[in-house]
Amino acid sequence: MSEREFKGKCFGVRLQPRSPRKDLHVEVQILSEDDENWSECDQPFSAYWLRELIEQLEAAERALKGKAFRKSPNGYGYVFKKRR
Secondary structure, three states, X not given: OOOEEEEXXXXXXXXXXXXXXOEEEEEEEEEEEEOXXXXXXXXXXXXXXXXXXXXHHHHHHHHHOOOOEEEOOOXXXXXXXXXX
């Protein structure tokens, strides 16, 4: 049973069996990259929940583009807007 990996510049996803010999249920393992070293992020989760994760990430992205945040002055990411 082979795993499938999908990697971007900083994040990736590995689709892997829960237990290669006993349980072929697909788990999703989030990966992160730092200085060309890839690491696993905390715990894998059932592929059943992948759509929900995507929906929540999209909601977070929409919120970042909303009124409570602004682009970071250095051009990387976002910062909270100061309250008056």
